[in-house]
Amino acid sequence: MKSETCFGKVNQQPLTQYDSEFEADNDVEFIKSQYNKELTPYNCNRCGFWHLSPTNRQTPSKECMSCFDGNGNTKQAYGSKLTAKQRAKILHEEQGKKLRVYQCKFGNGWHLTKS
Ligand SMILES: [Zn+2]
Ligand SMILES: [Zn+2]
Structure with a gap:
């Protein structure tokens, strides 16, 4: 589900939102196996849902x-x-x-x- 309030810093696309850390974690595993991308769930203090952010080596x-x-x-x-x-x-x-x-x-x- 796409967020209506939160957007990516880089591409300005709506962030995917998750109701729980559990759901977010599931997607982390999926994205890791499909795209070999490391993501970390975090609880957004703007919308209260969970989003994923790049884990490391993504800070230029x-x-x-x-x-x-x-x-x-x-x-x-x-x-x-x-x-x-x-x-x-x-x-x-x-x-x-x-x-x-x-x-x-x-x-x-x-x-x-x-x-
Ligand atoms: Zn948010
Ligand atoms: Zn220096």
Whole structure:
């Protein structure tokens, strides 16, 4: 069922809505097996129904050639603060990591760091 109130951030298409997490989970399995796409159900605070959002690696980022993490690896840079925040949220939900968003001092976007 398509939502009348909620639309995708990228394509502006109505989101599919589910009455319960159980229904959403079913579709997650289906989409995973059919399209090899990883999705996560979330309870929408706008409409109260459940939608699916891409699980990971769907927050666009690029390597920042100027910044390095503690291990000397290049850091991922996110194009917007919002994207970086989404990524931080995903990592928090999936791995329990607490990350903070900060602006790259070389102007390459936004980074995450342990808080
Ligand atoms: Zn919604
Ligand atoms: Zn940087």
